[in-house]
Amino acid sequence: MSMDINKKVDMIINEIENGNRKELTMYDELAEVYDFLYGREYDYEKQSSYIQDALNNTNDKKIIEGGCGTGRLLKQLSLDIPDAKIKGVELHKGMSELSKSRTSDLDNVDVKQGDMFDVSGEYSVFSLFGVMAHVSESMREDLFSRVYDTLYPNGAFVLNYKHPEFEVNGRYSPWSGETDKYEIKSHFITLYDNDDTYYAVSYEFKDKEKGKEYCAGELMDIYFHNPDDIIADLEKTGFKSISTHGDKNKNGVIIAYK
Numbered sequence: 001m002s003m004d005i006n007k008k009v010d011m012i013i014n015e016i017e018n019g020n021r022k023e024l025t026m027y028d029e030l031a032e033v034y035d036f037l038y039g040r041e042y043d044y045e046k047q048s049s050y051i052q053d054a055l056n057n058t059n060d061k062k063i064i065e066g067g068c069g070t071g072r073l074l075k076q077l078s079l080d081i082p083d084a085k086i087k088g089v090e091l092h093k094g095m096s097e098l099s100k101s102r103t104s105d106l107d108n109v110d111v112k113q114g115d116m117f118d119v120s121g122e123y124s125v126f127s128l129f130g131v132m133a134h135v136s137e138s139m140r141e142d143l144f145s146r147v148y149d150t151l152y153p154n155g156a157f158v159l160n161y162k163h164p165e166f167e168v169n170g171r172y173s174p175w176s177g178e179t180d181k182y183e184i185k186s187h188f189i190t191l192y193d194n195d196d197t198y199y200a201v202s203y204e205f206k207d208k209e210k211g212k213e214y215c216a217g218e219l220m221d222i223y224f225h226n227p228d229d230i231i232a233d234l235e236k237t238g239f240k241s242i243s244t245h246g247d248k249n250k251n252g253v254i255i256a257y258k
């Protein structure tokens with residue numbers, strides 16, 4: 001579907017060496033690397049099963065996924081629920097292009113590059129997986145009320161979150177993978193700057209033949225949410241029948257109904 005990952009890493013290394021840059025954007029310039037590493041870590045069948053349960057046997061199966069990344073869940077949903085209409089909204093061009101190419105032959109999937117805060121229309125399910133990490137506490141209630149407005153009565157909001165216990169102290173290297181040419185690893189490091197917390201998110205590429213290592217990444221704001229705070233904001237917004245699933249103290253899933 002997308003460019004061969006070796007070729008993409010060749011281009012990244014060329015940019016690091018010749019462009020003299022180490023700061024490359026995670027969701028644009030490094031989108032293929034995200035897809036290569038993160039895509040193999042996540043259980044998209046499980047994510048799809050939460051959405052299928054939340055659909056609540058509605059006849060009009062309209063699903064919207066905010067922050068659809070590289071389209072792996074969109075594709076899974078299309079296979080699992082062929083009579084659904086599935087829309088993906090993704091802020092970044094690099095990620096949305098991968099989503100578009102991954103789902104280009106699927107008639108029931110439509111991907112738009114845009115902001116999930118600006119979504120309009122009416123849906124049976126609004127899902128967010130891996131996206132709350134980019135939503136600050138002060139934006140949370142606004143997002144939830146926008147989601148509420150786009151749901152049918154009895155429509156479901158399905159979201160996961162990272163619990164504050166996930167905050168990185170020191171270096172955290174969650175993902176790794178390799179091709180015939182490269183070993184690739186991810187690293188997260190917490191950086192404190194006065195009251196703000198940032199994350200340095202980077203990838204390390206090791207050329208196996210030359211034994212040379214390269215690193216590139218970006219500083220990001222990453223937010224952690226206590227599930228009790230999420231539930232309180234959902235209730236304030238008007239959501240009901242709220243349930244939690246999976247590991248509540250790590251990266252649980254919450255389902256709430258309009």
Ligand SMILES: C[S@@+](CC[C@H](N)C(=O)[O-])C[C@H]1O[C@@H](n2cnc3c(N)ncnc32)[C@H](O)[C@@H]1O
Pocket residue numbers: 027038042066067068069070072089090091092095114115116117128129130131134
């Ligand atoms: C950690 S990735 C998760 C991607 C995908 N859901 C997955 O599980 O593989 C977070 C994604 O959310 C997107 N995102 C962040 N804020 C967004 C917003 N306001 N609107 C749409 N997408 C957003 C990012 O561009 C990124 O692709």
